[in-house]
Amino acid sequence: MKFYPNIFIVKNEYHFVIIPKNNAQVSIKIDGKRYYEVNGGIIPTADDVHKIIIPQSVLDKAGKYTVIIRDVIDKKTYFPEFKEEVEYQFDFKNDSVNNLKAYYLADIHGMYDIAKNLVKPHNGVDFIIINGDYGECDKKEDIYRLNEFIGQITLGSIPVLFVRGNHDTRGRFAEYLYKYVGMDGQKGYFKFNFRSLSGLALDCGEDKWDSSVEYNYSNVFEDYRKQELKFIKNAKFSKDKYLFAVSHTSFMLKNSMNGIFDIDYATFNKWAKALNSKGLNFMLCGHIHYFLVSPPSEADHQPHNYPVITGSQVSKDYKNLYGTLIEFSNGKTTFTFLGEDGEAFPKYVVNA
Numbered sequence: 001m002k003f004y005p006n007i008f009i010v011k012n013e014y015h016f017v018i019i020p021k022n023n024a025q026v027s028i029k030i031d032g033k034r035y036y037e038v039n040g041g042i043i044p045t046a047d048d049v050h051k052i053i054i055p056q057s058v059l060d061k062a063g064k065y066t067v068i069i070r071d072v073i074d075k076k077t078y079f080p081e082f083k084e085e086v087e088y089q090f091d092f093k094n095d096s097v098n099n100l101k102a103y104y105l106a107d108i109h110g111m112y113d114i115a116k117n118l119v120k121p122h123n124g125v126d127f128i129i130i131n132g133d134y135g136e137c138d139k140k141e142d143i144y145r146l147n148e149f150i151g152q153i154t155l156g157s158i159p160v161l162f163v164r165g166n167h168d169t170r171g172r173f174a175e176y177l178y179k180y181v182g183m184d185g186q187k188g189y190f191k192f193n194f195r196s197l198s199g200l201a202l203d204c205g206e207d208k209w210d211s212s213v214e215y216n217y218s219n220v221f222e223d224y225r226k227q228e229l230k231f232i233k234n235a236k237f238s239k240d241k242y243l244f245a246v247s248h249t250s251f252m253l254k255n256s257m258n259g260i261f262d263i264d265y266a267t268f269n270k271w272a273k274a275l276n277s278k279g280l281n282f283m284l285c286g287h288i289h290y291f292l293v294s295p296p297s298e299a300d301h302q303p304h305n306y307p308v309i310t311g312s313q314v315s316k317d318y319k320n321l322y323g324t325l326i327e328f329s330n331g332k333t334t335f336t337f338l339g340e341d342g343e344a345f346p347k348y349v350v351n352a
């Protein structure tokens with residue numbers, strides 16, 4: 001494998017992204033059962049990236065898995081030839097259901113070395129949240145750097161909740177991002193569950209109109225947001241879990257929606273009203289590049305009856321990045337912001 005397995009949280013599933021060194025069949029074995037990529041009955045070998053979807057309950061129970069790689073010698077039409085299978089075993093952290101810890105990052109913008117050092121002191125976390133703007137993807141290697149980074153911070157032993165940001169829609173290769181990260185097919189919005197947590201991953205698309213000269217009708221995000229509205233309206237949750245949404249762009253805050261960035265008010269207003277009916281404990285955002293806790297308000301750009309927590313900070317020279325430790329315990333969620341001001345930025349606690 002080029003990198004450690006990347007495991008993404010999507011719906012009730014773990015989406016494994018495996019990138020072998022050569023063209024190969026890839027499968028995952030858990031408790032003696034093999035899981036393959038679903039491709040109309042064919043085990044795919046032609047693509048560089050493989051996505052294998054496994055129910056969370058299966059891996060959470062087992063606490064370990066084996067990746068099996070079978071390199072292609074020649075996948076000719078008849079009598080295809082393969083090398084011997086090679087197995088790689090991994091442990092998977094499954095020791096906590098109710099007292100979960102996450103490290104939250106957004107707006108990495110290619111600063112992987114800094115981001116790695118941020119996560120390192122929090123080795124015991126149960127999962128990582130990466131909320132958009134890892135960077136533009138002009139070529140496949142730009143996404144590989146993200147996959148490599150995720151492998152380095154998780155060692156294939158904890159999952160990631162990945163949400164797409166506006167920069168992640170830019171570049172020649174952005175249309176293939178969905179293959180390399182956890183999304184719902186090609187959609188960047190989906191429900192997620194993870195043990196005692198549940199919520200919504202939201203995708204605002206670009207930060208300017210589709211007609212902006214910067215994008216020159218590369219996208220149809222105005223329509224995409226309308227489709228996403230239907231999904232938000234239909235999303236239902238059980239009441240016994242921590243419930244939150246993750247959206248890169250804080251579409252409800254004046255801090256994000258001003259000047260040329262103040263787009264699609266009518267659709268976002270419908271999003272805001274629908275989200276206010278969900279009973280969210282909080283929403284996590286990035287995008288503005290400074291820490292901010294925005295308490296529930298009717299008078300923001302859009303109304304929100306939950307706090308909006310912007311948990312990423314980027315220095316103005318784009319040389320430093322900061323994230324947030326999030327701890328879920330006893331019905332409370334505690335946010336520890338570790339930024340330029342260190343401990344000076346006060347902790348924030350949300351009661352579920």
Ligand SMILES: [Fe+2]
Nearest residue numbers: 107133287289
């Ligand atoms: Fe950003």
